Amino acid sequence: MSWEHFAHPADMGVRGRGPTLAAAFEEVALAVTAVVTDPGKVEPRTAVNVECRGSSPEELLVEWLDAVVYEMATRRMLFGRFEVSIDGERLRARLWGEPVDRERHEPAVEVKGPTYTELRVAAEPGGWMAQCVVDV
Numbered sequence: 001m002s003w004e005h006f007a008h009p010a011d012m013g014v015r016g017r018g019p020t021l022a023a024a025f026e027e028v029a030l031a032v033t034a035v036v037t038d039p040g041k042v043e044p045r046t047a048v049n050v051e052c053r054g055s056s057p058e059e060l061l062v063e064w065l066d067a068v069v070y071e072m073a074t075r076r077m078l079f080g081r082f083e084v085s086i087d088g089e090r091l092r093a094r095l096w097g098e099p100v101d102r103e104r105h106e107p108a109v110e111v112k113g114p115t116y117t118e119l120r121v122a123a124e125p126g127g128w129m130a131q132c133v134v135d136v
Contacts, residue, residue, distance in 0.1 A: 003031035006118075008133045012111075013118060014065075015131035021121070024128035025061065025091070026082040029068050032134060033079055036072075037105040042080030044096030051092050057121035061130050064091055065114035069134075072111070076100050109136045 001023050006013035012035050016027025033039045050067045054060030064084075072078060079097035100107060117133035 001027050003027040003034065005031060005034070006131070008117070011115070011117070011133045011135050013131060013133050015129065017124070017127060017129050019127040021057065021128045021130070022084040022086045024121075024130040025064055025084045025086070025093075028061070028130045028132075029065065029079070029082045029084075029095075032065060032068055032111055035109060035111050035134060035136060036107050037078060039080045041105055042078045043098045044081045045098040046077070046096065048075065048077070048079075048095045048097070049093070050095060051090070053089050053091070055089055057130075058119050060086070060089065060091055061121050061132060062114045062116065062119065064093070065132065065134065067093075068095065069111050069113050071095060078105060078107075111136055 001018040014031035016024045018024040052063040079095040081096040084093045112135040119132040
């Protein structure tokens with residue numbers, strides 16, 4: 001499993017890979033956190049449950065990342081651990097994190113939300129890949 005960023009002229013590309021679709025979605029959410037801060041600095045103090053739906057894996061990815069960004073913004077939290085389960089069009093997840101501590105987290109930017117730019121969810125040899133560009 002892994003996450004990474006990829007270049008985009010104005011915003012930031014996020015990508016996750018994992019042995020399952022759910023694991024790839026966990027990793028891409030971690031990549032979103034890494035746009036803001038080092039995920040290793042985020043302590044799993046509070047759990048938040050999220051549920052969303054999408055008629056395709058790509059739509060589900062956008063809904064999932066939108067839910068993560070929404071929880072970050074409204075709760076003023078960062079999340080460093082994700083547990084995702086996907087059943088058809090339905091995603092259920094638990095996010096662990098803590099309130100933003102500006103001194104310790106040193107947030108670089110604010111993620112405004114996922115876009116459909118370079119949106120892709122695909123099976124790969126050995127697992128899945130999920131990616132899109134997020135607006136920062």
